[in-house]
Amino acid sequence: MEFIPIYLIFIPIVAAMIIYLFNNKYVNYIIFVAQTIMTFLAVIYYKVYDGLVVDKMIVLGGWDKRIGIALKSDSLSMSFIFLSIFIWWIVIIYCWDKRKTDFKFLFFLMFLQGTFLGLLQTNDLFNLFIFIEITTIISTILIIYKKDGYSVRAGFYYLLLNSTGMIFYLLGLILIYNISGTLNMEATSHKISLLTDTYPVKMAYIFIMSAIGVKSAFFPVYNWLPKAHGAAPSSISALLSGLLVKSGVYAFIRLNQMFKMESFYHFFFFLGFFTAISGIIFALSQKDIKQILAFHTISQIGIILMGISSIDEKTYVGGLMHIFNHAMFKSLLFMGAGIIINTYGIRRITDIRGVFKKLPYTSIFMIIGMLSITGAPLFNGFVSKTVIKYGVKGSNIKSTMLFIINLGTSISFIKLSQIFFGNSRIKRSRNINGNLAMFLLAVMCIMLGNYFIPITKGFFGVDLSYVKVMDIGNWINYIMTLGIGYIVYKKIIAKDYSIIKKIRHINISFGTTNFLLVMFIFIMILWSRY
Amino acid sequence: MNPILSFIVVLIGIYGLATSKNIIKSIVCLNITQTAVILVFLNFGAFHGSNIPILIDKVIDMTDPLPQALMITAIVIGAAITALALMLSIKIFHYYGTLDWKELIEREG
Numbered sequence: 127m128e129f130i131p132i133y134l135i136f137i138p139i140v141a142a143m144i145i146y147l148f149n150n151k152y153v154n155y156i157i158f159v160a161q162t163i164m165t166f167l168a169v170i171y172y173k174v175y176d177g178l179v180v181d182k183m184i185v186l187g188g189w190d191k192r193i194g195i196a197l198k199s200d201s202l203s204m205s206f207i208f209l210s211i212f213i214w215w216i217v218i219i220y221c222w223d224k225r226k227t228d229f230k231f232l233f234f235l236m237f238l239q240g241t242f243l244g245l246l247q248t249n250d251l252f253n254l255f256i257f258i259e260i261t262t263i264i265s266t267i268l269i270i271y272k273k274d275g276y277s278v279r280a281g282f283y284y285l286l287l288n289s290t291g292m293i294f295y296l297l298g299l300i301l302i303y304n305i306s307g308t309l310n311m312e313a314t315s316h317k318i319s320l321l322t323d324t325y326p327v328k329m330a331y332i333f334i335m336s337a338i339g340v341k342s343a344f345f346p347v348y349n350w351l352p353k354a355h356g357a358a359p360s361s362i363s364a365l366l367s368g369l370l371v372k373s374g375v376y377a378f379i380r381l382n383q384m385f386k387m388e389s390f391y392h393f394f395f396f397l398g399f400f401t402a403i404s405g406i407i408f409a410l411s412q413k414d415i416k417q418i419l420a421f422h423t424i425s426q427i428g429i430i431l432m433g434i435s436s437i438d439e440k441t442y443v444g445g446l447m448h449i450f451n452h453a454m455f456k457s458l459l460f461m462g463a464g465i466i467i468n469t470y471g472i473r474r475i476t477d478i479r480g481v482f483k484k485l486p487y488t489s490i491f492m493i494i495g496m497l498s499i500t501g502a503p504l505f506n507g508f509v510s511k512t513v514i515k516y517g518v519k520g521s522n523i524k525s526t527m528l529f530i531i532n533l534g535t536s537i538s539f540i541k542l543s544q545i546f547f548g549n550s551r552i553k554r555s556r557n558i559n560g561n562l563a564m565f566l567l568a569v570m571c572i573m574l575g576n577y578f579i580p581i582t583k584g585f586f587g588v589d590l591s592y593v594k595v596m597d598i599g600n601w602i603n604y605i606m607t608l609g610i611g612y613i614v615y616k617k618i619i620a621k622d623y624s625i626i627k628k629i630r631h632i633n634i635s636f637g638t639t640n641f642l643l644v645m646f647i648f649i650m651i652l653w654s655r656y
Numbered sequence: 657m658n659p660i661l662s663f664i665v666v667l668i669g670i671y672g673l674a675t676s677k678n679i680i681k682s683i684v685c686l687n688i689t690q691t692a693v694i695l696v697f698l699n700f701g702a703f704h705g706s707n708i709p710i711l712i713d714k715v716i717d718m719t720d721p722l723p724q725a726l727m728i729t730a731i732v733i734g735a736a737i738t739a740l741a742l743m744l745s746i747k748i749f750h751y752y753g754t755l756d757w758k759e760l761i762e763r764e765g
Contacts, residue, residue, distance in 0.1 A: 252726050259733045263740060270744065275751030279760065282679075282744040289737045290673060290686060296693045296730065297666070303723070304700050633761050636682060640674040 128184060130171040131197045134207065135244045137164055142236035151227045157236060161215055168207055171199070179587075183249060183312075192308040198249035202446075205585045206246045206376060209450055212570075213369050213457060214239050220461055220563035221361035231271060238264045238365075245373055251302065251309045254377060255295055258341060262288045265370055269358040280357035287350045287639060291340030294647070298333030301326055315384045331385050332650040338381065339646060342374025344431065345401040346642040348424050349634045352408070355420035360464020363416060367423045368457035372449055375427065379434055379446075393653050394435030399527045402428025406534035410541070410619055411629040414473045415463045418542055419456065422499065422535065426452045429531060433514045441517025443588045448510035451574060455498040455507060458567040461560060462492035466545070469555045475541070479548035488557065489546055491564040496539045498571045501532055502604055503595050506574035512593050512600065529607075536611035541619055659699040665692035679748065679755040683741045690734040694727045 141160035145153060175182055179201065185194040217235070225231045241264065245257035262285065270281035303309060305326055306317040318327055343351045351371070355363050405424030412418045430452065433445015465488050470478050482489045498505040501512075511532065518524035574581065575595070582590050594600070619626070634642075669689030676682050700723065709718040749755055752763050 252729075256729060256733065259737070263736060266740060266744075270747075273747075275748070278744055278747045278751060282741065282748060285737065285741055285744065286682060286686060289741075290689070293666075293686075293689050293693055296697065300693075300697045300700050309722075635757050635761060637674050637676065637757065640670065644670060644674065 127170070127174060130167050131184060131199055131247050132186075133167055134164060135240050135247070137167075137240075138236045138243070139240035142233045142240070145229050145236065146233040149229050154226055154229060154232055157218060157232055160236065161211070161218065165211055165215075168204070168211060172204055172208075175199075192310050192313045195253060196249040196310055196312075197247045198312075199247060201585055201587070202379070203246050205450070206372075207243060209453055210239070210242055210246065210369055213365065213453060216457060216461075216563045216566055217361050217365050219566070220364070220464075220560055221359075223559045225361075231268075234264055234268050234271075238268070238370075242370070242373065246376060249311050251299055251311060251314070253309075254380075255292065255299065258295075258373060258377065259289070259292055261370065261373055262292070262341075265354075265362075265366060268362045269354050269366075271359055271362065272357075277357035280353040283636065284350045284354040286636065287347070288340060290640060291337045291347070291643065293337075294333045294643075295337035298330040298337070301330035301333070305330070311380065311384045315386070318385065327385070328387070328654045329651075331381075331387050331390070332647060332654065334381060335378075335390075335650065336643060336647045338374050338378050340374075340643065342371060342378060343401070343424055343427050344646075345397050345404060345428075346646050347639060348401065348405075348427075349639060351424055352417055352420040355423060355460075356414060356416040360416075360460060360467065363420075363464070364457040364460035367420065367460055368453040371423060371427060372453065375430055375434070375449060378431075382435075388437060390650075390653065391435050391437055393650070395432050395524070398428045398431030398433075398435060399531070400428070401425070401431060402531045403534070406531065406538060407629065408632075409538045410534065411626045413475055413630070415466065415475050415478070415542070415545070416460070416473060418475070418538065419459050419463060422538065423452075423456060425531065425535065426456065426499070429511070429514065429528075432528075433510070433517075436517060438517045439588070441514050443582065443586050443590075444510050444513030444515075444517055446586065447513060447578070447582065448507075451498065451506040451510050451571075454567050454570045454574065455495045455505075458491060458495035458564055458571065459499070461564050461567070462488050462495065465557050465560050465564075468557075470550075470552055475545050478545045478550075480546075480550035480552075482546040484550060484552055484554055485557075487561045488564065491561070491568045493543070493546070494568040494571055496543060498575070500536045500539050500604075500608070503600050504572070504575050506571045506578070508595070508600070508604075509575055509578045509590070509593055513590065516592065533607055533611055533614075536607050537615050537619060540608070540611050540615045659696050662692050662695035662699055666696065668692075677757055679745050679757065679760075682757075683738060683745065686741070687734065687738055690730070694730055694734075697723050697727055697730075 137160050141156050144156055181198060181200040183191065183196055183198045185191045185196045187194055238261065241257050241260045245254065245261060248254050248257060266281045266285040269284060270278050302314060306314040308314055321327060340347045355367050358366060402425040405421050405428060409418050409421035409425065412421060430445050430448045433441050433448055436442050465485065466478060466481055467473055469485060472478060498507040501507045515525065515528055579590050582588050666689055669685050669692055672685030672688065673682060676685055707715050707718050709715055709721050745755060752760055754760060
């Protein structure tokens with residue numbers, strides 16, 4: 127009972143190894159056994175320790191927590207564990223038809239789950255580094271799984287840039303280890319709070335945050351993301367966009383809990399705005415369906431960053447909820463895009479027409495996803511966006527920022543929704559597994575949009591009863607946003623001016639990205655001085 | 657060795673990452689940076705004390721063993737990343753016929 131966190135890491139890894147060793151299509155079904163066991167273990171663990179209101183830490187080998195390897199579970203990590211097991215279920219259901227005999231794919235998929243669950247539970251700075259690196263390596267292999275030129279290049283770019291970022295993490299780790307003499311996050315946090323000279327701690331924070339910035343795609347250093355997420359197989363894109371980008375965001379939350387650098391919170395709020403707005407600008411210029419969705423992942427990461435980099439409790443919970451909501455609707459949209467690409471064989475949204483007639487179920491689920499991402503009432507995106515909006519109510523600038531981001535998202539998805547209209551002569555195809563996975567995600571979108579009050583009370587201990595779904599003002603606001611969005615789309619975006627073409631062809635090279643990374647560090651150093 | 661010196665090597669590696677035009681050179685620069693960071697870490701670890709912590713009873717002035725243990729792991733991860741990156745660069749050459757970053761962007765199609 128006590129060691130369930132360790133089982134959660136090792137069950138998927140052991141299952142992956144059994145799949146690889148036996149290489150038999152019946153043995154591959156062990157994946158479902160492993161998933162079921164893990165679901166039960168997580169629920170049991172959550173129940174036995176009463177929802178983990180009090181943090182629970184286990185140290186392997188019975189050492190003192192400053193020396194040994196520690197795993198920590200609290201309500202935050204537990205909610206992430208439930209989310210990741212759920213998303214893995216969905217991805218396995220989605221790709222089962224195609225991949226059930228592909229033992230290599232299943233091996234990497236399950237191994238990735240083990241390392242991701244380890245990343246969520248570790249309380250040790252160096253183990254965090256290791257888990258992030260292993261996650262990077264395995265997701266590179268999954269990105270290049272199609273083995274065509276485009277995906278190999280995207281995977282290469284992803285690998286090099288992320289490992290360059292993690293070098294800075296090691297540099298920060300050196301500084302922090304030199305100050306505190308331990309790698310345990312709790313002990314380090316305690317040591318830091320006693321220090322009077324905070325300059326080395328700030329430098330360590332800056333280095334570590336630049337690494338986390340690369341990993342979770344913050345403003346100047348995100349251009350690995352659209353390439354990688356666009357090139358991967360659809361099931362992996364759903365996994366990457368829905369969950370694996372959040373590994374950086376989760377590390378951001380954990381490390382901010384450790385450092386408590388409140389002077390940087392405003393910086394990250396504005397950085398979140400720039401991330402969101404630049405993601406939207408690029409998304410508006412794109413024509414490839416998967417690239418649009420990938421750039422929207424960046425913009426949603428920006429919104430999440432605006433939420434979680436806040437001292438205010440309300441905004442923080444809004445950002446945290448948006449992580450979960452984004453995991454649901456972005457996986458849904460990527461899965462829908464995968465089915466459309468499989469059926470049509472093309473990726474340009476200007477050529478895809480008549481999806482609603484050919485793939486009615488897929489279209490309905492995708493529309494649910496679009497309504498969620500644009501923040502329609504009754505769907506889950508609305509809840510977290512409203513919570514963030516309530517949190518920044520005092521400041522006009524911040525409210526305007528959120529409005530602009532929401533407007534941009536609406537324009538972009540009006541553009542994407544054009545694929546549903548019209549006619550096409552493509553043959554109808556059946557995607558029972560894909561539609562089942564999308565149905566489950568759509569149900570979760572609606573569930574989280576309507577019954578969010580008990581869920582947030584259970585996991586985050588926050589009362590959200592002030593968010594009124596049926597409030598007429600919110601509905602008018604949403605419809606107004608859509609109306610303005612439609613006008614902007616018809617007048618500007620659909621005309622495809624030359625400036626939009628230019629933005630579409632901007633391609634930042636690897637060297638420039640590294641230069642931007644160094645600039646990012648310098649800007650943070652300047653911010654820490656003033 | 658002074659940690660400042662090894663930090664200078666880190667900066668050289670980052671300069672190489674930002675300026676190199678060839679993919680293989682980028683991988684080599686990544687390696688240089690990784691190795692230099694490991695050197696910095698080992699130097700910091702050797703700041704306090706100089707004797708080995710095992711083999712002798714009652715060691716006085718012993719050095720901290722943890723950085724070395726950590727860096728072994730970091731070296732292993734660095735080797736894995738280098739191997740994967742080199743494999744991918746072979747694949748890229750196979751598909752695009754070039755290892756130049758600029759030409760690669762031009763041949764995107």
